[in-house]
Amino acid sequence: xxxxxxxxxxxxxxxxxxxxxxxxxxxxxxxxxxxxxxxxxxxxxxxxxxxxxxxxxxxxxxxxxxxxxxxxxxxxxxxxxxxxxxxxx
Numbered sequence: 001x002x003x004x005x006x007x008x009x010x011x012x013x014x015x016x017x018x019x020x021x022x023x024x025x026x027x028x029x030x031x032x033x034x035x036x037x038x039x040x041x042x043x044x045x046x047x048x049x050x051x052x053x054x055x056x057x058x059x060x061x062x063x064x065x066x067x068x069x070x071x072x073x074x075x076x077x078x079x080x081x082x083x084x085x086x087x088x089x
Contacts, residue, residue: 014064015057022051 026049033043052060 011061014061015052015054018052018057018060022049025049 030043
């Protein structure tokens with residue numbers, strides 16, 4: 001259960017990070033317009049930064065989990081004892 005909870009937490013943090021990055025980009029663009037003299041209310045209405053959807057976050061998290069070790073050889077897993085089993089020698 002701990003592994004599943006950890007994987008769920010990792011996926012949540014990954015998706016949340018993508019959404020936070022989109023919001024920060026929007027704030028930077030709003031601030032750039034405000035610096036150019038556009039009223040902040042107008043700048044907020046004018047700008048639209050795409051927020052990642054669920055399929056987008058899932059595909060990027062899948063790509064980020066793929067490691068060179070898992071592509072070319074067996075993935076090393078740990079058993080109940082915590083020692084590595086499987087993998088390459």
